[in-house]
Amino acid sequence: MNILLRLFTSSLGKKFLMAITGAGLLLFVIGHLVGNLQIFLGPESINRYGHFLQTTPEILWPSRIGLLAFVIIHIWTSISLTLENRAARATGYEVKELVAASTASRTMIWSGLVIFAFVCFHLAHYTLLVVYPEFRDLQDAQGRHDIYRMMVFGFSNRWVSGFYVLSIGLLCIHLSHGTSAMFQSLGLKNTLYAGVIDRLAKVMAILIFLGYISIPVAVLAGVVK
Amino acid sequence: MNVKLRVWRQKDPQTAGRFVGYEAKNINPNMSFLEMLDVVNEDLTKRNEEPIAFDHDCREGICGMCSCVINGEPHGPEYKVATCQTYMRSFHDGETITVEPFRAKAFPPIKDLVVDRSAFDRVIQAGGFVSVSTGSAPDGNAILVPKTDADLAMDAAACIGCGACVAACKNASAMLFVAAKVSHLNLLPQGKPEKDRRVLAMVAQMDEEGFGACTVTGSCEAVCPKGISLNFIAKMNRDYFGAMLKSAR
Amino acid sequence: MKLDARIPSGPLPQKWDKHKASIKLVNPSNKRKYEIIVVGTGLAGASAAASLAELGYSVKSFCIQDSPRRAHSVAAQGGINAAKNYQNDGDSVFRLFYDTIKGGDFRSREANVHRLAEVSVNIIDQCVAQGVPFAREYGGSLANRSFGGAQVSRTFYARGQTGQQLLLGAYQALMRQAGLGQIKLFPRSEMLELVVVNGHAKGIVVRDMVTGKVSSHSADAVVLATGGYCNAYYLSTYGRGSNATAIWRAYKKGATFANPCFTQIHPTCIPVTGDYQSKLTLMSESLRNDGRVWVPKQKGDKRPPGEIPESERDYYLERKYPSYGNLAPRDISSRAAKQVCDEGRGVGESGLGVYLDFADAIQRLGIDKIRERYGNLFDMYHEITHEDAYHSPMRIFPAMHYAMGGLWVDYNLMSNLPGLFVIGEANFSDHGANRLGASALMQGLADGYFVLPYTIGDYLASQKPGSRPKADASEFKLAEQETNERIQKLLSIRGQKTVTDFHKELGRILWTHCGMARSEKSLKEALTLIPALRDEFWKNVNVPGNGEDLNQSLERAGRVADYLELAELLVYDALIRDESCGCHFREEHQTEDGECQRNDEQYAYVAAWEFTGVGNTPTLNKEPLVYEEVHLAQRSYK
Numbered sequence A: 001m002n003i004l005l006r007l008f009t010s011s012l013g014k015k016f017l018m019a020i021t022g023a024g025l026l027l028f029v030i031g032h033l034v035g036n037l038q039i040f041l042g043p044e045s046i047n048r049y050g051h052f053l054q055t056t057p058e059i060l061w062p063s064r065i066g067l068l069a070f071v072i073i074h075i076w077t078s079i080s081l082t083l084e085n086r087a088a089r090a091t092g093y094e095v096k097e098l099v100a101a102s103t104a105s106r107t108m109i110w111s112g113l114v115i116f117a118f119v120c121f122h123l124a125h126y127t128l129l130v131v132y133p134e135f136r137d138l139q140d141a142q143g144r145h146d147i148y149r150m151m152v153f154g155f156s157n158r159w160v161s162g163f164y165v166l167s168i169g170l171l172c173i174h175l176s177h178g179t180s181a182m183f184q185s186l187g188l189k190n191t192l193y194a195g196v197i198d199r200l201a202k203v204m205a206i207l208i209f210l211g212y213i214s215i216p217v218a219v220l221a222g223v224v225k
Numbered sequence B: 001m002n003v004k005l006r007v008w009r010q011k012d013p014q015t016a017g018r019f020v021g022y023e024a025k026n027i028n029p030n031m032s033f034l035e036m037l038d039v040v041n042e043d044l045t046k047r048n049e050e051p052i053a054f055d056h057d058c059r060e061g062i063c064g065m066c067s068c069v070i071n072g073e074p075h076g077p078e079y080k081v082a083t084c085q086t087y088m089r090s091f092h093d094g095e096t097i098t099v100e101p102f103r104a105k106a107f108p109p110i111k112d113l114v115v116d117r118s119a120f121d122r123v124i125q126a127g128g129f130v131s132v133s134t135g136s137a138p139d140g141n142a143i144l145v146p147k148t149d150a151d152l153a154m155d156a157a158a159c160i161g162c163g164a165c166v167a168a169c170k171n172a173s174a175m176l177f178v179a180a181k182v183s184h185l186n187l188l189p190q191g192k193p194e195k196d197r198r199v200l201a202m203v204a205q206m207d208e209e210g211f212g213a214c215t216v217t218g219s220c221e222a223v224c225p226k227g228i229s230l231n232f233i234a235k236m237n238r239d240y241f242g243a244m245l246k247s248a249r
Numbered sequence C: 001m002k003l004d005a006r007i008p009s010g011p012l013p014q015k016w017d018k019h020k021a022s023i024k025l026v027n028p029s030n031k032r033k034y035e036i037i038v039v040g041t042g043l044a045g046a047s048a049a050a051s052l053a054e055l056g057y058s059v060k061s062f063c064i065q066d067s068p069r070r071a072h073s074v075a076a077q078g079g080i081n082a083a084k085n086y087q088n089d090g091d092s093v094f095r096l097f098y099d100t101i102k103g104g105d106f107r108s109r110e111a112n113v114h115r116l117a118e119v120s121v122n123i124i125d126q127c128v129a130q131g132v133p134f135a136r137e138y139g140g141s142l143a144n145r146s147f148g149g150a151q152v153s154r155t156f157y158a159r160g161q162t163g164q165q166l167l168l169g170a171y172q173a174l175m176r177q178a179g180l181g182q183i184k185l186f187p188r189s190e191m192l193e194l195v196v197v198n199g200h201a202k203g204i205v206v207r208d209m210v211t212g213k214v215s216s217h218s219a220d221a222v223v224l225a226t227g228g229y230c231n232a233y234y235l236s237t238y239g240r241g242s243n244a245t246a247i248w249r250a251y252k253k254g255a256t257f258a259n260p261c262f263t264q265i266h267p268t269c270i271p272v273t274g275d276y277q278s279k280l281t282l283m284s285e286s287l288r289n290d291g292r293v294w295v296p297k298q299k300g301d302k303r304p305p306g307e308i309p310e311s312e313r314d315y316y317l318e319r320k321y322p323s324y325g326n327l328a329p330r331d332i333s334s335r336a337a338k339q340v341c342d343e344g345r346g347v348g349e350s351g352l353g354v355y356l357d358f359a360d361a362i363q364r365l366g367i368d369k370i371r372e373r374y375g376n377l378f379d380m381y382h383e384i385t386h387e388d389a390y391h392s393p394m395r396i397f398p399a400m401h402y403a404m405g406g407l408w409v410d411y412n413l414m415s416n417l418p419g420l421f422v423i424g425e426a427n428f429s430d431h432g433a434n435r436l437g438a439s440a441l442m443q444g445l446a447d448g449y450f451v452l453p454y455t456i457g458d459y460l461a462s463q464k465p466g467s468r469p470k471a472d473a474s475e476f477k478l479a480e481q482e483t484n485e486r487i488q489k490l491l492s493i494r495g496q497k498t499v500t501d502f503h504k505e506l507g508r509i510l511w512t513h514c515g516m517a518r519s520e521k522s523l524k525e526a527l528t529l530i531p532a533l534r535d536e537f538w539k540n541v542n543v544p545g546n547g548e549d550l551n552q553s554l555e556r557a558g559r560v561a562d563y564l565e566l567a568e569l570l571v572y573d574a575l576i577r578d579e580s581c582g583c584h585f586r587e588e589h590q591t592e593d594g595e596c597q598r599n600d601e602q603y604a605y606v607a608a609w610e611f612t613g614v615g616n617t618p619t620l621n622k623e624p625l626v627y628e629e630v631h632l633a634q635r636s637y638k
């Protein structure tokens, strides 16, 4: 009982929740990226992967539920802590000199909220298929949902692609700070590793960014058709 | 040199404060910032006005009493020094310097630049000690402490409890202070028996006082006059996590 | 008045044990019924308050800072002595005792000093157990360094922040008891009056420095641990808030003041740079372990230090005191610096400074080792002077630093007013006419942890539990009224000069007439200047603001008003003590080579002064110093 109470009420407990859910979401983002990059292997590969997921509810649903729970907890802790943090500085300063604090670190809640909006759109776009209901009818030769063509159609719209690139950019800014913050929150930093972790977090964020945007960019550039 | 000042004047906690402009003339660059304020105050007194109230005592960067935010930076522009060790040579002739008190909900204002930092004392009361009553100690060398541990504990113990970390943090978080204290004691064999209890109690008190949480922005470390490292926050998180998991009862 | 030091009989090494075995004890179940006021939260006050609370007494703790952790003990850098003999270099309780007595130029009480040396070993144990991160060897054992006035390595240290770390230890113990409800804390509270009921100290009057409210607190006993009074000199190494008000009020209520003229000047401070200067910064004496002190041989040699060849440098401490060299005691090295500066060989712009040179040590040990040992001191020097001491020598000069004098106390640390205990720098007891480095921290903690908690019981056992007066008794009302009147008086003068003007002027008078060297002529002159300044103060000071909120001018005005009285006593004591001893150097009494010439026949006593009214000559009470164990000798550090 004490554990739960501390996790959900103390500032440090909430930070752990945020870090652990953040870590889970990060793993998803990486896994999702790997899955999506199969687009470069051609329709067969990615459609098979999609079909496999769709037809394996024992993997799909637990992950979805887990993911949803993580998102809820991540967002709840972030909003609750942000409100507490605002309250802790009742009166602001006349001269604002944010020593050492990076932009990424100061805007986590905003990058986070935009990501949330993006994910909502993204779900409507590719999962619920409500943005372009016609995607439902896309089928490949084996009668599987043709994810490949769906993506190509989806990203042919430069506005959609633009929004993706922008949101993914924010996601990666979120992660460039979030990943090293996560190690800090979980207590996995010390003098020896701190510097390395911070640098790796940035490199990873950039790689994730490049990985994701390669898809809309490739579609727009006509590399993937 | 001459400088212009914009100083926060607030009569008492109830009355709203405002900035008032002053001029400090013929300032010697080797004066400390507080000595410059002394000069301004002498002038004010001679004009029968109330001098600016500011906290200070040792004037050598060890007591942690001085507490101004100078041009938006707690303890002023220099690195690893307190306000009392900030010298006027760090400013340029004719500059306008804005001086504000530390601002945080947990540090209510008292007067002008003076705030109430007793929240820190209550955090220590919650667990920032080793429960060893006078007379019950074994020989000093009975427990050997590896030099590296002792040095690291000393790094943390160097905290002067000034509160600049809180003042600088965008969340008014006291994490660096609390982490320094927790780490100092938790790192030493003498502090180990109460390790878990200490971190749980001190963090709970920290929350109770209304300090914010940490979003790892790092301003605290940058303004800390003793250069307390952010890594102590990670260490405290680790200690807290461990303690929390063991606190199932 | 008959002063009874109540020194236990028997052989010196057994006095303390014997005393502990024979003093009265308070029944444990009665302890909580006794309330004890402890004023001050420095090493002495915090350790005493915590230890008393641990025993079960109800304690009220007062300090003027916003947190007990900021008491000026926090500023001590160098270290704390203890006769542990961990270094196997021949240290012992007796040797520490002897060094301290000799260092004090045979003007301290044997029995007290021996007890101090005895309990010194327990202090280290206690502090280690509290988590004080003392310096350690790679093997994990405690490290030591040597310090002025000793030929053994017995000083324990925590980087250059020993005082801070020891204070944090005591503060933590204090906070633990506060958390348990055994101690009630009153920060930002200034004691302005001692309340005496039927001849016993039974309470204090304090002003809440935030709200301005003046209130009374009654108790079964009052402990003063309010530090030293050298801020009377204006410029000193003390904190700006350090003051003499508490002990001065006690003096005016009948406590005797002992050896006020024994004030110490520290040899290694950063020289004064200008009139605006508000305090002097000490560079730990430990620097003298590796630094060599010198001045040019030539008068008025203004070449930069690097251009002065070895042959034209005078390493005067090594020359005059070959066996102690740069580690000669404080009074001796301070005076030696004054001498060379008087000869016109001082360095720096003002000519008031000598070099402390690390070039040899850096060559011998490497710059890293020096950085490890003294890094923070070098940084501090750089911050203040903007000079890099790794590459050119530091400039240092003596500054006011410590008060050996203070309220008179007996062996139980009780003043002549029953129920009033005085500990730490505020009392006079252990350092005679000169304190050795690293022994004030030792004394403060000895008093607070290991002496007072026993001896206060002896007094309390004679007081019926619950018999203390109420805080609204007439004596308290009267004291409150006096306090309020005084505050109103200060606020109503509205003269032309600021408090600082007066304080600076007083400082100048004391430093020039009663500083490192004193003479009948200078002292007599001071005795006319001080009362005149005091009169002017009460006519012409301007204290802006009112008494109803935080008013720092008012706080300072009250303190300076007390200094203006204390200074007179200090100078008068210096005049009456017509000998040189330790830090009290009367030019009339010096040996051929300019050392102190003591006069043991006539002055081997403690001068305990009794108040007879402001401006009146105080009454001198003499407590003869009887030496059973040591043989009085001319100090020699050659």
Ligand SMILES: Cc1cc2nc3c(=O)[nH]c(=O)nc-3n(C[C@H](O)[C@H](O)[C@H](O)COP(=O)(O)OP(=O)(O)OC[C@H]3O[C@@H](n4cnc5c(N)ncnc54)[C@H](O)[C@@H]3O)c2cc1C
Pocket (backbone or CB within 6 Å): C039, C040, C041, C042, C043, C044, C045, C062, C063, C064, C065, C068, C070, C071, C072, C073, C074, C075, C076, C077, C078, C079, C080, C162, C163, C189, C190, C191, C192, C225, C226, C227, C228, C237, C238, C239, C242, C243, C244, C245, C246, C282, C401, C402, C423, C424, C425, C426, C437, C438, C439, C440, C441, C442, C444
């Ligand atoms: C710069 C410096 C360096 C030093 N280095 C060393 C060293 O290396 N080794 C060593 O042994 N000694 C050293 N000393 C000496 C030593 O630090 C002091 O003598 C000792 O710490 C005094 O402790 P204390 O507890 O008696 O008083 P302090 O620490 O001065 O405490 C005084 C307390 O009394 C309170 N107080 C004062 N007046 C009032 C009042 N009117 N009402 C209420 N409260 C009041 C203050 O708030 C404070 O809490 C050094 C001193 C200085 C100044």
Ligand code: HEM
Pocket (backbone or CB within 6 Å): A015, A018, A019, A020, A021, A022, A023, A025, A026, A029, A074, A075, A078, A079, A082, A108, A109, A111, A112, A113, A115, A116, A174, A175, A177, A178, A179, A181, A182, A183, A185, A186, B214, B215, B216
């Ligand atoms: C895929 C989506 C997301 C991923 C991978 C992710 C990842 C992370 C990670 C790893 C952290 C660091 C945790 C820590 O500080 O210990 C973090 C912090 C944070 N996240 Fe997210 N997050 C995501 C979505 C969101 C959303 C939708 C929001 C907003 C509503 C949000 C708001 C925050 C905030 C405010 C922080 C706090 C920053 C800090 O404490 O340093 N995040 N996130």
Ligand code: HEM
Pocket (backbone or CB within 6 Å): A029, A032, A036, A050, A053, A054, A064, A115, A119, A122, A123, A126, A127, A147, A151, A164, A168, A171, A212, A213, A215, A216
């Ligand atoms: C170029 C970038 C991206 C592409 C091409 C892409 C593609 C897809 C596709 C095709 C699906 C549907 C899978 C299916 O229904 O079988 C999907 C689902 C999903 N995507 Fe993305 N995605 C991208 C970026 C992102 C990002 C950055 C996030 C997170 C922040 C994200 C989160 C999700 C989620 C949560 C789902 C729902 C998974 C489920 O069905 O449970 N995607 N994505």
Ligand code: SF4
Pocket (backbone or CB within 6 Å): B158, B159, B160, B161, B162, B163, B164, B165, B166, B176, B177, B180, B220, B223, B224, B225, B226, B227, B228
């Ligand atoms: S951590 Fe640094 S900034 Fe914070 S209170 Fe301690 S010394 Fe001051």
Ligand code: F3S
Pocket (backbone or CB within 6 Å): B168, B169, B170, B171, B172, B173, B174, B175, B176, B213, B214, B215, B216, B217, B218, B219, B220, B221, B230
């Ligand atoms: S500035 Fe604040 S956000 Fe954390 S790293 Fe320091 S406490």
Ligand code: FES
Pocket (backbone or CB within 6 Å): B055, B056, B057, B058, B059, B060, B061, B062, B063, B064, B065, B066, B082, B083, B084, B085
């Ligand atoms: S006045 Fe003591 S730290 Fe600045």
